[in-house]
Amino acid sequence: MRRMIGIELRRSNALTLVLLIVGATVAALALSGNDWHTTWTRLSYMHGSALFLLLPLAVAGGAVLGRREKRTRADELIASTGRPKAQRLLPGLLALGVAAALAHGIAFAAAGILPAVTGSYAGVTALLWPLTGMVAMLGGVWLGLAAGRAWASPLVPPLVAVLALFAQLGLSEAGGPGGSSPLRNLSFLSQPPSYDWEMIAPAVLLGWTVLGLGLAGAGYLLATGRSWMPRVAAVAVLGVAGTIAAAVPGTEQKDHFRVDAGAQKLVCADGAPQVCVTAVHAYVLDDAAPQVRKAMQLLAKLPGAPTRAAEWRADKVYNFGDSDWMTGGTTPPEPGTLAFDLVLDDNKISDALVENIVVGAGTYWNGCQDGWDTVAGRAAGAWLMGTDKLDGVEDGSERDPEAQQQVQTVLAALRAAPEKEQVRRVAAMRDAALSCEDVDQVAILTGKAST
Amino acid sequence: MMRWLTLYARSRRLPLAILLSVAAVALTWAGWGLFTDRREINQSLAVLTVLLALAPLIPTMAGDDDSLESGVALNWPPRRALHVLAFAAVVSVPLLASAATGAWFGPAGVLLRDVAALAGLIALGVALFGIRLSWQLPVCWTVLQMLFGNLAEPGWREAPFLLFQPASSKPAAAAAIALIVAGVLAYAWRVGPRTAPAEVAFGQ
Numbered sequence: 001m002r003r004m005i006g007i008e009l010r011r012s013n014a015l016t017l018v019l020l021i022v023g024a025t026v027a028a029l030a031l032s033g034n035d036w037h038t039t040w041t042r043l044s045y046m047h048g049s050a051l052f053l054l055l056p057l058a059v060a061g062g063a064v065l066g067r068r069e070k071r072t073r074a075d076e077l078i079a080s081t082g083r084p085k086a087q088r089l090l091p092g093l094l095a096l097g098v099a100a101a102l103a104h105g106i107a108f109a110a111a112g113i114l115p116a117v118t119g120s121y122a123g124v125t126a127l128l129w130p131l132t133g134m135v136a137m138l139g140g141v142w143l144g145l146a147a148g149r150a151w152a153s154p155l156v157p158p159l160v161a162v163l164a165l166f167a168q169l170g171l172s173e174a175g176g177p178g179g180s181s182p183l184r185n186l187s188f189l190s191q192p193p194s195y196d197w198e199m200i201a202p203a204v205l206l207g208w209t210v211l212g213l214g215l216a217g218a219g220y221l222l223a224t225g226r227s228w229m230p231r232v233a234a235v236a237v238l239g240v241a242g243t244i245a246a247a248v249p250g251t252e253q254k255d256h257f258r259v260d261a262g263a264q265k266l267v268c269a270d271g272a273p274q275v276c277v278t279a280v281h282a283y284v285l286d287d288a289a290p291q292v293r294k295a296m297q298l299l300a301k302l303p304g305a306p307t308r309a310a311e312w313r314a315d316k317v318y319n320f321g322d323s324d325w326m327t328g329g330t331t332p333p334e335p336g337t338l339a340f341d342l343v344l345d346d347n348k349i350s351d352a353l354v355e356n357i358v359v360g361a362g363t364y365w366n367g368c369q370d371g372w373d374t375v376a377g378r379a380a381g382a383w384l385m386g387t388d389k390l391d392g393v394e395d396g397s398e399r400d401p402e403a404q405q406q407v408q409t410v411l412a413a414l415r416a417a418p419e420k421e422q423v424r425r426v427a428a429m430r431d432a433a434l435s436c437e438d439v440d441q442v443a444i445l446t447g448k449a450s451t
Numbered sequence: 452m453m454r455w456l457t458l459y460a461r462s463r464r465l466p467l468a469i470l471l472s473v474a475a476v477a478l479t480w481a482g483w484g485l486f487t488d489r490r491e492i493n494q495s496l497a498v499l500t501v502l503l504a505l506a507p508l509i510p511t512m513a514g515d516d517d518s519l520e521s522g523v524a525l526n527w528p529p530r531r532a533l534h535v536l537a538f539a540a541v542v543s544v545p546l547l548a549s550a551a552t553g554a555w556f557g558p559a560g561v562l563l564r565d566v567a568a569l570a571g572l573i574a575l576g577v578a579l580f581g582i583r584l585s586w587q588l589p590v591c592w593t594v595l596q597m598l599f600g601n602l603a604e605p606g607w608r609e610a611p612f613l614l615f616q617p618a619s620s621k622p623a624a625a626a627a628i629a630l631i632v633a634g635v636l637a638y639a640w641r642v643g644p645r646t647a648p649a650e651v652a653f654g655q
Contacts, residue, residue: 016584024591031599053594057587064583154510155468158586162503165594169495176487 001091008095012068017061017096018103021137024057025050025107037114038283038347039196040122041263044129047108051133051188056164058100058140059147060157065096066148066223067156086224089145093223097141097216101134108133121279123260125199132208136188139215140164146222146234178320180251186211186242191253194318196280197263204256207245214241254317264313277311281342288342288349295357296338298384302361302427306338312365332367332436339365343394352392358384359393361426363433372433375403376441379410380426406442413446421447462514463534468507469541475503476545476556483554490555495597497556498614501565502593504542505573509586511538512577512638517645528639535635539570560618568613568627569593574634581643 008014028050029036036043069075081088108130115122147160168187175181184190185207193199214237221234249256266276269289273296277285292309299305315331333339340357341364343350350356356364360377361384374397381390388411389404397403414422425445432439460466479500483492492500512534514520521527543566549556556562569589576585593614600615609616613623 020587020591024595027591027595028598031595031602033602049598052598053591056590056594060586060590153464153467154582155464155471155507157583158506158509158590159471159503161586161590162499162506165590166499166503169499170482173493173496 004091005095005098008091009099012092012096013061013064014096014099017057017064017141018099020057020061021054021100021103022107024053025104025111028053029111034346036111038118038120039280040112040115040120040126041193041196041199041260041280043108043111043115044126044200045190045192047111048129048133049189049192051104051136052165052168054104054133055136055140055168055188056161058137059144059164060161061100062096062141062144062146062219063148063157063160064144065092066145066150067152067154069149070152085226089224093142093145093220096145097138100137100141104137105130105134118283120283121263121265123199123262125202125205125260128205129200132205132212133188135209135212136215137212139212139217139219142216142219142223144219146219149223182246182251184251185246185249191256191320193257194253195314197260197278197313198257198317199260199263201249201256201258204249207249210241210248211245214238214245217241253319257317259314259317266310274308276309277342278313281311281344283347284342284344284349288353291349291353292338292340292357295340295354295362298354298358299338299362301384302423302430304427306333306362307336309338309340310334312339312341330367330369332434333365338362339367341365350392355381355385355390355392359390359395360433361430363430366434366436368433368436373441375406375410376429376445377433378403378407379414379442379445380429382407382411383414383422383426410442410445417447463511465511468511468538471507472504472538472542473545475506476500476542476549479503480545480549480552480554480556484552490553492549492554492556494557494615497562498565498593498597500556501542501546501562501569502589504546505539505566505569505589506586508535508538508542508570509573509577509582512574512585513582513643517642521642527642531642532635532639535570535574535638539566539631542566542570558618560624564618564624564627565614567631571627571630571632571634574638575630577643578634578637578641579643581646585643 025047029046032046036046069078078088144157144160148156168189171183172187172189174183185204188208190204218234218238218241221230221237225231225234263278263280265279267279267282267285268274268276269285271289271293273293275285275289275292277288296306296309310333312333313331331339338357340362343353343356359381360366360372361380364372364377366372374395377395378390378393378397381393382388388408397407414425417425425447429441429444432441432444479492479496483496543563546556546562546566547559550559572589572592573585576588579585596612596614600612603609603612603616607622609620609622610626613620613626616623
């Protein structure tokens with residue numbers, strides 16, 4: 001049997017298909033930006049989403065092999081050999097299916113060298129994701145082989161490839177834009193995780209595995225079946241697997257992802273004051289620690305300044321369209337601890353990390369549902385930095401001249417007060433922001449508040 | 452002449468191909484009309500429809516026996532060029548006609564650009580690699596553009612992501628024209644790699 005599979009590997013289009021899969025994966029990873037270089041979650045996501053393209057290629061590759069007997073007019077000759085059809089087809093099915101699945105897995109392992117050398121946090125679930133993709137690739141090849149055997153036209157490979165794309169695009173758009181539908185679970189183009197510590201939920205992986213097994217089972221039955229019985233069984237298998245795969249993972253983002261406690265574990269830099277980031281972002285700790293300490297030094301102008309800094313973490317999965325979720329996050333910082341965001345872009349911390357921390361006197365990640373007061377926050381940040389303007393803070397007010405003007409007015413009113421009063425006002429504004437109460441922070445800074 | 456055309460269409464399996472192309476456009480058009488109330492078809496879906504409509508073109512670009520055909524004393528290059536252009540025109544008609552109906556595939560300029568670019572890419576692929584491999588590049592590149600088309604920066608970088616550019620994009624239009632010209636010329640010059648004689652003997 002092994003010898004036969006070896007012969008099939010050389011005779012069939014396995015090499016072309018493997019090259020095509022590897023090429024398409026490399027192109028997809030190269031075009032998708034640098035996000036996956038450092039985190040296993042993002043790599044798993046990118047590599048798993050590439051199935052949107054790879055599955056149609058696998059189906060088409062199977063169809064090319066399925067056409068072989070009829071294309072060479074050897075079908076009658078081969079049918080006359082005294083062996084059951086299933087046994088006759090098995091070497092070809094296994095050779096091409098395993099080649100496609102392994103190509104997918106090896107592409108992940110090769111790309112995984114990059115996150116591995118940065119020593120990034122690796123969760124088990126992120127590593128299981130490619131395995132579900134390998135099952136799906138096997139299923140795609142077998143289903144395509146059945147299609148090619150059923151209709152041996154040269155039209156079949158390109159047509160099934162585009163039809164598989166069509167089906168996936170249609171399924172991923174099910175429920176309309178912004179909506180949700182269980183049918184979306186049948187497409188491999190899933191929604192990306194919002195934060196690096198969000199891991200794919202086991203139910204989703206289970207759903208994809210069942211879907212892949214369903215494709216493989218239906219493909220095997222259709223390719224090897226000789227009567228109507230296996231064909232009906234194939235439709236039933238596909239139906240059951242599709243129903244399970246659609247229903248099990250749920251429809252919301254919070255069903256598809258879960259917060260990984262291991263990824264959120266804090267890793268701290270040597271030296272004082274203590275600066276900690278999450279395990280998934282440990283690779284920027286050395287760059288970030290001096291910047292965070294600089295920001296803490298600025299914040300120390302105020303009485304009761306935080307003595308420790310820890311990266312902000314979410315305690316639940318971000319659900320698209322959550323109305324109660326502002327950029328302030330959902331987790332209030334511990335007393336005496338400064339919560340900050342790394343403002344990562346292209347795996348690097350922002351040049352304006354200090355500005356992003358001191359804005360709002362270090363209270364932007366306060367865990368309040370109402371978020372923050374942009375004008376008061378920017379004014380307090382500029383006051384702490386000793387500048388007139390706070391550059392590099394992405395809160396949308398940069399392109400709002402009216403808000404910019406207000407910041408200048410507040411800043412002027414604040415600086416007109418005596419030195420001690422300025423410190424008192426900014427500290428009062430900080431405490432108000434941390435308390436999550438709805439107080440007019442601008443009034444506190446300008447001295448118009450009753451307190 | 453009529454007799455030659457009939458024989459040519461049959462030898463290239465054209466009736467089935469054209470039927471499938473038109474059916475592909477009709478499928479998207481009817482599906483969109485049934486399931487949504489918006490008129491303009493999602494751009495990704497429109498581009499995939501163009502690809503699906505052009506996919507049947509690929510197997511029509513070679514006959515069963517190239518060596519037999521090349522022995523015929525006909526001026527093949529203009530005929531082959533016309534084959535690609537005519538097929539692209541046939542695909543364009545139902546796409547453009549959708550402008551008069553309740554589900555619209557998008558501006559005429561964008562549609563013609565996409566059809567020209569993909570037909571050119573297919574013809575170029577057939578001339579270089581033959582009909583069995585030529586579908587791979589158009590399919591892969593279209594999907595990669597679909598997923599990452601928003602990455603295109605203004606300027607010449609619009610050209611590689613041409614399918615998802617607005618109608619006003621000059622680099623995209625230039626790239627589409629270059630592709631159709633290169634594709635038609637390459638296919639007119641060369642029908643693709645010869646099939647192995649042993650395989651031709653088995654026949655289609």
